[in-house]
Amino acid sequence: LAPAATAPVSFVAAAAATTSEYGKKNPFPAETIDSVVLNGEGTSKETLHLEFSLTGSGLAYEPGDALAVLPVNAPDTVKAIIQASKLTGNEDVEVKNVGRKLLADALREDFDITAISRAVLTKLAEAADSATLRELLAEGAKERLKEYNQGREIVDAILDFAPNGLSAEALAGIFRKLPPRLYSIASSPLAHEDEVHLTVAAVRYETHGRKRKGVCSTYLADLVKAGDPVQVFVQPNKNFRLPADGSTPVIMVGPGTGVAPFRAFVEHRAALGSTGKSWLFFGDQHYTYDFLYQLEWQDFLKEGALTRLDVAFSRDQPEKVYVQD
Helix, strand or coil: CCCCCCCCCCECCCCCCCCCCCCCCCCCEEEEEEEEEECCCCCCCCCEEEEEEECCCCCCCCCCCCCEEEECCCCHHHHHHHCCCCCCCCCCCEEEEEEEEEHHHHHHHCEEEECCCCCHHHHHHHCCHHHHHHHHHCHHHHHHHHHHHHHCCCCHHHHCCCCCCCCCCHHHCCCCCCCCCEEEECCCCCCCEEEEEEECCEEEEECCCCCEECHHHHHHHHCCCCCCCEEEEEECCCCCCCCCCCCCCEEEECCHHHHHHHHHHHHHHHHHCCCCCEEEEEEECCHHHCCCCHHHHHHHHHHCCCCEEEEECCCCCCCCCCCCC
C-alpha cells in the first residue's frame, strides 16, 4: 500500500461538559431498544449489535467516544463461587459504600468475582490461612505465579487453596469492586437521535476443564433483552476524533468489532455531508457469516459516504489473509 498523501490533521473539540445528573458516579439506566446477532448461521462467532435509548439522560457523545457499561455477574458464575466457598448465598455481608446485603446479591451486583490477580490471591492466602498459596506469592516464585494465573479465575483459587471453604465476610473481603467495561460507540448522534449503539463480541472459551465467559459481553448477550435497563455512562476520548475539516481524507482499519467506531465516523460524515474521501479496511473470518454491517457499507458506498472498501476474510482460503496484508 503506497502511503497516502499527507493531509493536515486536526481534531474537533470534545463535547461541551454536559449538565446531566448522570455520569460515572451515577450511571444512567438506558433502556435496551434492540439486540441483534450480526453473524450469519454457521459462524463460530457471536457478535451483537445493541441499541440503547438515552432519552432523558442528558448524556452527549461524539464519534470516537466510548460507552461504559456496568454489568452484573452471571448466575452460574455466582453459584460456582458460593459452592466453592461452601456457603449458601443467604449470608449477610458488608459491601463498601453500599451497606449490608445478601452474599448472593453482592456477588452478582458489586464484586469482580472472576479476574485473578496478586492482590486477590494475597487476600485469599490470609483468609484461607494457606501456606501453599503464600509460597506461590513469594518473591522468588514470580514465574510459577504467572503460570498459575494463566487461564484461571478466582473460583479455581478458592477450590485449590481454601478446600475447607470460607466465611461469607472473608469471601467478600477478597474481591475488588466490579468495574465498568468500555466499548467504542458504533453510532453517530446525528444519525440516531437520543440513541447509542454498540458492537460487542460475546467471549466464551474453556480453560483448565472449566467453561469461561466474558463478564460484560455475555451479560449483554445472555441477560439483556429489549426493554431491559442497562447502567451506562459516556467516556469521552478526545484523542480519537474525525478531522475537524470534513474535506480531509480518512483511512480506517477496523477488523472484527474494531469496526464499531468507524460505523460512527461514516454515519457522522454522511449526516454532515462531508466531502472528504473515506477508505475502510474491514476483516473477519468468513465473508458469508462475519461481514459485519455488510448492507450498510454497501449503501454508504452507493451514496458516496464511503469512497472505498477493502476486505480480508482470513478463513476463506488456505492461507490466512488479514487487513494488514
